[in-house]
Every structure is written in C-alpha cells, then in structure tokens.
Amino acid sequence: xxxxxxxxxxxxxVQVLHGVSIEVADGQxxxxxxxxxxxxxxxxRALSGMIAPQSGSIKLGAVEIAGLPSHRITRLxxxxxxxxxxxxxxxxxxxxxxxxxxxxxxxxxxxxxxxADLEKMFELFPRLRERRTQLxxxxxxxxxxxxxxxxxxMLNPDLLxxxxxxxxxxxxxxxxxxxxxxxxKATGITMLLVEQFAAAALEVADFGYVMENGxxxxxxxxxxxxxxxxxRAAYLGAAH
Amino acid sequence: xxILGQLIVSGISVGMIYGVIAFGYQLTFATSKTLNFxxxxxxxxxxxxxxxxxxxxxxxxxxxxxxxLIMLPVVCVxxxxxxxxxxxxxxxxxxxxxxxxxxxxxxxxLGIIFKNMAENIWGHDALRFPSPLPEAAISxxxxxxxxxxxxxxxxxxxxxxxxxxxxxxxxxxxxVIATANDRDxxxxxxxxxxxxxxxxxxxxxxxxAFAGVLVAPVTLTGATMGAALGLKAFxxxxxxxxxxxxGVVVGGLILGxxxxxxxxxxxxxYKDVPGLLLLLLVLSLKPAGLFGAxxxxxx
Numbered sequence: 001x002x003x004x005x006x007x008x009x010x011x012x013x014v015q016v017l018h019g020v021s022i023e024v025a026d027g028q029x030x031x032x033x034x035x036x037x038x039x040x041x042x043x044x045r046a047l048s049g050m051i052a053p054q055s056g057s058i059k060l061g062a063v064e065i066a067g068l069p070s071h072r073i074t075r076l077x078x079x080x081x082x083x084x085x086x087x088x089x090x091x092x093x094x095x096x097x098x099x100x101x102x103x104x105x106x107x108x109x110x111x112x113x114x115x116a117d118l119e120k121m122f123e124l125f126p127r128l129r130e131r132r133t134q135l136x137x138x139x140x141x142x143x144x145x146x147x148x149x150x151x152x153x154m155l156n157p158d159l160l161x162x163x164x165x166x167x168x169x170x171x172x173x174x175x176x177x178x179x180x181x182x183x184x185k186a187t188g189i190t191m192l193l194v195e196q197f198a199a200a201a202l203e204v205a206d207f208g209y210v211m212e213n214g215x216x217x218x219x220x221x222x223x224x225x226x227x228x229x230x231x232r233a234a235y236l237g238a239a240h
Numbered sequence: 241x242x243i244l245g246q247l248i249v250s251g252i253s254v255g256m257i258y259g260v261i262a263f264g265y266q267l268t269f270a271t272s273k274t275l276n277f278x279x280x281x282x283x284x285x286x287x288x289x290x291x292x293x294x295x296x297x298x299x300x301x302x303x304x305x306x307x308x309l310i311m312l313p314v315v316c317v318x319x320x321x322x323x324x325x326x327x328x329x330x331x332x333x334x335x336x337x338x339x340x341x342x343x344x345x346x347x348x349x350l351g352i353i354f355k356n357m358a359e360n361i362w363g364h365d366a367l368r369f370p371s372p373l374p375e376a377a378i379s380x381x382x383x384x385x386x387x388x389x390x391x392x393x394x395x396x397x398x399x400x401x402x403x404x405x406x407x408x409x410x411x412x413x414x415x416v417i418a419t420a421n422d423r424d425x426x427x428x429x430x431x432x433x434x435x436x437x438x439x440x441x442x443x444x445x446x447x448x449a450f451a452g453v454l455v456a457p458v459t460l461t462g463a464t465m466g467a468a469l470g471l472k473a474f475x476x477x478x479x480x481x482x483x484x485x486x487g488v489v490v491g492g493l494i495l496g497x498x499x500x501x502x503x504x505x506x507x508x509x510y511k512d513v514p515g516l517l518l519l520l521l522v523l524s525l526k527p528a529g530l531f532g533a534x535x536x537x538x539x
Contacts, residue, residue, distance in 0.1 A: 050427070088425065151429075
C-alpha cells in the first residue's frame with residue numbers, strides 16, 4: 001500500500017527527518033511511536049503533502065506521491081486526520097463531515113453512497129449525531145477528535161493516517177478512541193497511527209516503528225516491540 | 241424633514257454600492273488574507289465593458305432594459321476573468337512565498353495598469369451610461385427616488401445573498417468556507433485551495449463589476465470612476481469588519497448617509513471627512529470592525 005524510502009523533510013532550513021523508511025502493508029495497522037519531537041508528525045505531514053519532502057520516495061501502490069500537493073494526495077485515497085484535529089470551527093458538524101467526502105462529491109473519487117457513510121459515522125460516533133447541527137468550534141476536545149476521525153473516514157480512504165488521536169483527552173476518552181481504532185481495524189482499513197501512548201498503540205497495531213531524532217530507531221511486529229526491553233524502558237514506562 | 245429624507249435615501253443607494261465593493265474585499269480576505277487594492281478599477285472596468293456592451297445591444301435594436309439585462313451576465317463573466325487574472329499575476333506568488341506586502345504593491349500596480357488601459361480604450365471623458373429604467377423620479381411623500389436607486393439596493397442585496405447561499409449550500413461554497421477556516425486542513429480534504437483563492441478573487445471582481453454597472457446609470461462612467469469608490473469601500477470594510485457580511489452593509493449605509501448629510505449641512509468640501517473620522521475611530525476603539533468577531537477557536 002505505502003512504501004516510504006529515505007524520506008528527508010523539514011521546515012525551511014531546519015531538517016527534521018533524516019532518511020525515514022517505513023512500509024504499510026494492505027489491511028495492516030502500523031504505528032509510529034517515539035518521544036516528542038522525534039519527527040512523527042513531520043513524517044505524516046510529508047506523506048500527505050502538507051510539507052514538501054526535500055528528497056526520498058513515497059509510493060502509494062505504484063504511484064509516486066512525494067512532492068504532490070496535499071489535495072492531490074487526498075484524492076488518491078490518503079486521509080490524514082492531522083495533529084490538533086483541525087476541524088472547521090465555523091461550519092456545523094455535518095458540513096465538516098461532508099467536506100471529508102469532498103473528492104467523492106466532486107467527481108475526483110468514486111462517489112459511492114455518501115449518505116449511508118454519513119449514517120455509519122453517526123453510528124460509530126453517536127455524539128456527533130447529537131451535535132450534527134452544532135458549529136464544530138463549539139465542540140469539546142473529545143468530540144472534535146471524533147469529528148476529525150469521522151471526517152477523514154468520509155473520504156472512504158485506502159489509507160487512513162491518524163496523528164495523536166488521544167492528545168489532550170481524558171483517560172476514559174483515550175480508551176474510547178483506541179476502542180474505535182480497534183473497531184476500524186476490524187473493518188480491514190489500512191491505517192498508519194502516530195501515538196505518544198506507545199503501549200496502547202502497540203496493543204492495537206500489527207507492526208510498529210520507533211522514531212528517534214528524525215530516524216527509525218527500531219521496528220518490528222507490534223507484539224515483539226511490546227516485549228523488547230529497550231523499547232519498554234524508553235517508551236512504555238514502568239507500568240508495562 | 242423632506243430634505244433629510246432625500247439625503248438619507250440617496251445615501252442608502254451609494255452606501256449599498258460601497259457595501260458590495262467591501263463585500264468583495266471580504267471574499268478574498270477570508271480565503272487568502274489578501275485584498276485586491278485594484279477593486280475600484282475592477283468596478284470601473286466592469287462599468288466600461290458594460291457600457292460598450294449595452295451600447296452595442298441598443299445599437300442592435302434592443303430596448304434599454306433588455307439590453308441591460310443581457311449585458312449583466314457578460315459583465316459578470318468579464319469580472320470573473322479579470323479577478324482571476326489579478327490573482328494569477330499579482331497575488332499568487334506573494335501568497336506562495338508568504339510575502340506580507342508583495343500583494344499590496346502588485347494589486348495596486350495592476351489597478352494602475354487597468355486604469356491606463358481604460359483611458360486608452362475609452363478616453364478620459366466621463367461617459368453617460370444608458371439607464372435601463374425610467375429616469376423620472378418617483379415621489380414618496382415628497383422624497384424623490386429614482387427607480388435606478390431602488391434597483392441598486394435590490395441588486396446589491398440580491399448579489400450578496402446569492403453568494404452567501406452559494407457558500408452555505410453548495411459543496412464548493414463549503415470548500416470556500418473551509419479554506420477560509422483553515423487552509424492546510426482544507427487541502428487535506430482534497431480541496432485545491434489555490435483554486436479556491438483564485439475563485440474568491442474572481443468572485444470579488446465580479447461583485448465590483450456588478451456594482452459598477454448598477455451605479456453607472458446614476459453617475460457617469462469613466463476611467464477614474466473607480467479610485468474613490470474603491471478607497472471608500474475599503475474604509476467601509478474596515479468599519480464593518482473584514483469578516484462580517486452584515487457589517488459591510490451597515491458600514492456602507494453609515495458612510496453613504498453621513499457623506500450626504502455632511503455634504504448638505506456642512507459643506508461638500510468636507511463630504512469625505514466623517515467617514516474617514518469614523519474609520520480612525522473604529523481602528524482605535526474596535527480594530528476588528530464594528531461587527532468583526534474573532535473566529536471561534538477551541539483547543
């Protein structure tokens with residue numbers, strides 16, 4: 001599905017990623033973990049075209065997408081729920097969701113049944129149904145997170161990238177978010193999950209990459225990373 | 241009392257024109273945080289292209305009103321293209337390079353070029369624009385109103401409502417609002433935000449061109465007609481707030497009416513002063529404009 005090789009990217013003159021190579025196979029849930037500032041978010045931003053990579057290759061299937069503007073990458077089937085949620089505050093929840101399906105509604109992607117998908121989102125996130133007419137800016141942080149995820153899903157994406165879906169949420173909501181991710185995984189959707197809650201992320205993932213200072217420091221099946229003493233000591237804390 | 245009514249009524253129609261131009265400023269400011277300082281010239285070009293078109297149609301045997309109605313879409317299409325050109329040549333690079341001021345000079349420069357072109361094509365004289373409606377004023381309790389003044393108010397409101405409905409109802413309009421909310425996030429929705437910005441410039445110039453042919457029958461048409469209107473509408477946009485649709489209408493009316501009142505009761509020489517004083521007052525007391533609200537943002 002996705003194959004990233006020697007990706008170099010950053011902001012202006014500051015280089016953040018120094019040759020990142022990762023792979024996401026069809027139907028897998030791959031997680032990218034690591035401490036603050038390791039380059040996880042920058043990786044996702046480069047993958048979705050929010051920033052242009054300086055060098056390296058990003059292959060979506062057989063298509064090279066490195067350097068394409070973000071709207072073209074989205075139209076190719078990559079949905080990115082960005083850090084900080086970034087919902088559209090002055091638009092109601094329902095419009096936020098419709099905009100997630102923008103490429104489908106405008107002929108850039110197969111249309112499918114957007115009304116049925118909207119209904120599915122409301123089943124997945126019942127809070128959003130209650131709030132459908134409310135402006136997204138007035139939602140709580142947890143609700144905004146659900147909206148950001150649902151909005152990304154409205155693309156009917158081939159690859160769903162989630163950036164820190166648990167950020168700023170109460171422990172109960174974090175649990176809820178991870179339960180949702182597990183449910184999505186069961187539907188067979190391919191996912192790339194960036195998380196600071198490494199333990200929880202490795203719990204749901206098939207495969208994991210550990211990032212350090214803009215490089216991949218370790219990788220392996222999630223179960224193995226979970227048991228790796230070095231990974232445990234550095235990222236999973238004493239509790240595990 | 242009758243004179244006061246008269247002054248207010250004619251202030252309203254001028255004010256609505258200011259409002260439409262200011263509305264155009266808002267459209268581009270929302271999506272790109274830039275403005276077309278050649279907005280007055282967009283109005284002037286629209287009016288002159290409209291004049292040539294309507295004269296051609298009347299020459300072909302059409303009545304004034306029919307000619308005017310057929311001319312409207314022509315002028316609108318011209319406005320759209322002219323605005324897209326301004327974005328392409330003047331603004332795109334500046335926005336791409338995140339330049340804070342490049343677009344200011346570029347849009348002013350384009351405005352001057354447009355004015356020179358117009359002077360060469362249509363000459364320096366003010367030209368009469370055929371009125372689509374009877375020019376005889378109707379009297380309402382002693383207050384005389386030209387039918388065209390009513391048409392200005394109706395036309396201006398209709399245009400702004402049409403654009404608002406487009407923004408709120410159609411998926412493309414929602415894409416415009418999304419771009420205004422958060423450009424990066426809009427890109428992630430598959431929205432080509434560069435195209436949206438170009439479109440907002442097109443729509444902005446179209447509004448100005450439309451205002452140009454609305455006001456032309458009651459004023460005169462010429463290469464210099466745009467400059468003062470564009471500047472005053474800018475004041476209106478600041479007074480009303482660059483983010484408030486209702487603000488520009490109210491701001492336009494305030495300016496239009498106070499101008500007329502000052503012109504009559506004090507001196508026409510001071511006609512422009514109260515509006516500009518109001519502008520200074522708003523800037524110092526409520527910089528976001530009378531109706532400008534901060535966007536709701538929650539972290």
